[in-house]
Amino acid sequence: MGFLLEHYNYAIVIVLMMTGLYVVFASSNMIKKLVGLSVFQTSVFLLYISIGKVAGGKPPIIELKEHHGDDHGTPDAAHGAAAGAGHADESYEILDGGHGVAEGAHGAAEALYSNPLPHVLILTAIVVGVATLAIGLALVVRTREAYGTIDAYEIDELDYQYNVEGIET
Amino acid sequence: MNQHLILRVVAKILIPLIALFAFYVQFHGDYGPGGGFQAGVILAAAVVLYALIFGLQAAKDAIPPSWVRIGMTTGVLLYGGTGVATWFLGANFLDYTIFAPESTHSAGQHYGILAVELGVLCTVASVMVGIFYAFGSRQPELSDEDW
Amino acid sequence: MELLSYFPEWVLTHGPALLVVLPLLVAVITALLPSEKIAWLATILTAAMSIFLSVGALQYVLSVGPINYAMGGWEPPLGIGYHIDGLNAPVLLLISAVAFLCTLYALPSVVAEVEPKKRAPFYAAFLVSLAGLLGIVATGDAFNVFVFLEVSSISTYVLVGMGASRDRRALASAYNYLIMGSIGATFFVIGIGFLYMQTGTLNMLDMAQILQQNGAESRVTKLGFAFVVIGLGLKLAMFPLHTWLPGAYAYAPSFFTAFLAATATKAALYLLLRFVFTVFDVDWGYVAGSLTYLIAVLAVIGMLAASLQAIFQKDIRRVLAYSSVAQVGYMLLGIGMATTLGLTGGYLHLINHAMIKGALFLAVGAFWYRFGITQVADMRGLGKTMPWTTAGFTIAGLSLIGVPGTVGFVSKLTLVRAAAENEWWWAVAMIALTSILAIIYLGRLIECAYFHAPPKYGAVPAKRNEAPLMMLIPLWVLAISAIVFGINAEWTTSLAEAAVRVLDAGPNTMPLIKGGH
Numbered sequence: 001m002g003f004l005l006e007h008y009n010y011a012i013v014i015v016l017m018m019t020g021l022y023v024v025f026a027s028s029n030m031i032k033k034l035v036g037l038s039v040f041q042t043s044v045f046l047l048y049i050s051i052g053k054v055a056g057g058k059p060p061i062i063e064l065k066e067h068h069g070d071d072h073g074t075p076d077a078a079h080g081a082a083a084g085a086g087h088a089d090e091s092y093e094i095l096d097g098g099h100g101v102a103e104g105a106h107g108a109a110e111a112l113y114s115n116p117l118p119h120v121l122i123l124t125a126i127v128v129g130v131a132t133l134a135i136g137l138a139l140v141v142r143t144r145e146a147y148g149t150i151d152a153y154e155i156d157e158l159d160y161q162y163n164v165e166g167i168e169t
Numbered sequence: 170m171n172q173h174l175i176l177r178v179v180a181k182i183l184i185p186l187i188a189l190f191a192f193y194v195q196f197h198g199d200y201g202p203g204g205g206f207q208a209g210v211i212l213a214a215a216v217v218l219y220a221l222i223f224g225l226q227a228a229k230d231a232i233p234p235s236w237v238r239i240g241m242t243t244g245v246l247l248y249g250g251t252g253v254a255t256w257f258l259g260a261n262f263l264d265y266t267i268f269a270p271e272s273t274h275s276a277g278q279h280y281g282i283l284a285v286e287l288g289v290l291c292t293v294a295s296v297m298v299g300i301f302y303a304f305g306s307r308q309p310e311l312s313d314e315d316w
Numbered sequence: 317m318e319l320l321s322y323f324p325e326w327v328l329t330h331g332p333a334l335l336v337v338l339p340l341l342v343a344v345i346t347a348l349l350p351s352e353k354i355a356w357l358a359t360i361l362t363a364a365m366s367i368f369l370s371v372g373a374l375q376y377v378l379s380v381g382p383i384n385y386a387m388g389g390w391e392p393p394l395g396i397g398y399h400i401d402g403l404n405a406p407v408l409l410l411i412s413a414v415a416f417l418c419t420l421y422a423l424p425s426v427v428a429e430v431e432p433k434k435r436a437p438f439y440a441a442f443l444v445s446l447a448g449l450l451g452i453v454a455t456g457d458a459f460n461v462f463v464f465l466e467v468s469s470i471s472t473y474v475l476v477g478m479g480a481s482r483d484r485r486a487l488a489s490a491y492n493y494l495i496m497g498s499i500g501a502t503f504f505v506i507g508i509g510f511l512y513m514q515t516g517t518l519n520m521l522d523m524a525q526i527l528q529q530n531g532a533e534s535r536v537t538k539l540g541f542a543f544v545v546i547g548l549g550l551k552l553a554m555f556p557l558h559t560w561l562p563g564a565y566a567y568a569p570s571f572f573t574a575f576l577a578a579t580a581t582k583a584a585l586y587l588l589l590r591f592v593f594t595v596f597d598v599d600w601g602y603v604a605g606s607l608t609y610l611i612a613v614l615a616v617i618g619m620l621a622a623s624l625q626a627i628f629q630k631d632i633r634r635v636l637a638y639s640s641v642a643q644v645g646y647m648l649l650g651i652g653m654a655t656t657l658g659l660t661g662g663y664l665h666l667i668n669h670a671m672i673k674g675a676l677f678l679a680v681g682a683f684w685y686r687f688g689i690t691q692v693a694d695m696r697g698l699g700k701t702m703p704w705t706t707a708g709f710t711i712a713g714l715s716l717i718g719v720p721g722t723v724g725f726v727s728k729l730t731l732v733r734a735a736a737e738n739e740w741w742w743a744v745a746m747i748a749l750t751s752i753l754a755i756i757y758l759g760r761l762i763e764c765a766y767f768h769a770p771p772k773y774g775a776v777p778a779k780r781n782e783a784p785l786m787m788l789i790p791l792w793v794l795a796i797s798a799i800v801f802g803i804n805a806e807w808t809t810s811l812a813e814a815a816v817r818v819l820d821a822g823p824n825t826m827p828l829i830k831g832g833h
Contacts, residue, residue: 021499024495024499030491033495034495037495037498037499040499040502041498041502044502044505044506044509047506047509048509051509051512051513117518118509118512121459121518124459124463125462125505128462128463128466128470128501131466131470132466132470132494132498135470135473135474135477135494136473136491136494136495138477139473139477139487139490139491139494140491142477142480142487143487143488143491146480146484146487147484147487147488152488155488156488159485159488162485163630
């Protein structure tokens, strides 16, 4: 039980993944299949995001005032923000490599940051998921117009009739 | 929807705020959490809300589908164009440092990111609105009363 | 080396990125174009440019060495790196060349099959699909692979669905493909996630190097391997995961079927090679075991089962689609042997099959274009009514069977030699048996076309009605290349050997950043 609680994120991922896959395969309703597919994909998003978390890690944003005095000899107020942000790029670079989260945090030296890379990857994957869902739904709409049903079995049945008897209904 | 006075009033107050928030997220994305994807979706949400409350036709009058189509491509071209510009300046694709090579605080990266994120905003907002229009414009076979 | 001097400097330095970016940018412009003619022109120019770039890349790789390109100036492994070597350069050329030939063919074919308003967006979707496939092959970043995999797949779903104006079954097929394809891509991305957990990097070369140092036997790596192989198996239509393929091939618009059959599964196969041999290592027990006991076995079962299914199909394109599943089996068998000769055979078959299947599907598209033929029984008399098209079809068909003097013979012979070298006599027997089955399912079509009288309309037999020249040219280019490279296989074999050298060298062991890990 303790093992499960320690790895509860994986437990959630596995439950969601299996639910999603089950819905995809068990449901004959084309929209429900797409819902299942989305749940399945969401479980992967969770998997990625949960591995980016570092215990006790802060959000990976460089705080400007920490760098202000130490790193730049003569900070002037107008310049400071940009310099800080420029510095953020460098730290991000170290984190980005992400060779072991601990190492990334070591590069940033001052504080422990969560690994931002999985979030960025998942942003892309979410966009891909949205596009897939939109295409899928568009196909369902067209299927409904062409076949008059969105049930996969009924569509198979209609196709079979068309194949065997040449009747298009 | 004429009878839903509260909805209409609330929406009228909310929609500009949502759009404003989208731009906040957009320009904050340069040095903090945010960026074109999120901002684009928020901006599209404003349009979708407008369409839900005042009707699809009203939304299409405000933001015509042809604009949406042009918006999608403009965004991608802005993104790709930034990359092509870096090529012509002699750097690798999307190597923004070339925009301000002398800068000590990565100003080039900022210019590049701004341009690219603007492209992303354009495309994402247009695509989301486009998807909504595409599904919304399908004529339902049943009238509202029959549902 | 001399050929290389014809290419300007920027082609060689920025080629990898340009290959992917150009079709993407032209695609969005094409989507806005009002005229289908201009859209077609933009598409064909882009495809021609892709050929130019990939020939440049190939020459450079063969005579100088691998090309590395850092996107955005961020050096790998921090940034996304494009990496072109002997393994993927030929695949790039293959995809570009097939895209060019299919676009030539598209001009008459799209007019017949796609509604006028949708034609310019159709070309745009095709270009996106092309960009995705080129991206899959060119990139050296594992997550980038996933993104391009989905870019090409999503546009493919759209294009398959566009076949609906011809046959409504295209919709259901596209939907099935979407479900299966998305599951495959998601499995792949789960695998990448596990590998990222183990190594902390997404760059394939870097990943290989870290896995070499530690983590080869870790459970996380094993899990990652399993998910990557199954995900790619779905995408490349490995035998029990192939159910999406026949429908998608049968109902997509003809020119796109040819493109899909010749390239999409090939790109996924390339990825399988890339991952299994250069990210993972065949020296690891579980990798070698799954090659021998999973991939090779499924390959052989697939060859047999799909060939048998092909015999009983009524629809010509379904015959060819099932045959594609069987041919993927040949390539997987070569990969499963994991010997130099076996891999050479598999890779050769990858290149050769693209020519053969491209030609066959182009010919079938022409049959539909002239006579609306989709069923095997309707093919009767085509040898008289469309002699040139049928002749091209027959050459490609003989090549698929593996008649000496054609490309099919070269690659099948290499595979048989490899199997004999391994003493896998059952594999030799299966290659022979499935070739006989291929004689049956293709012979049926060819027999129908040549030895039955043309159908009669009233009392008059159907007249000679040859396909337009724009359709014949790409068909015959592919058919002739199937003979030329069958008689003199030196060039294709040298490409395959260059690719196998990369695979034999195994995973990268050099740290990408100084100081190591």
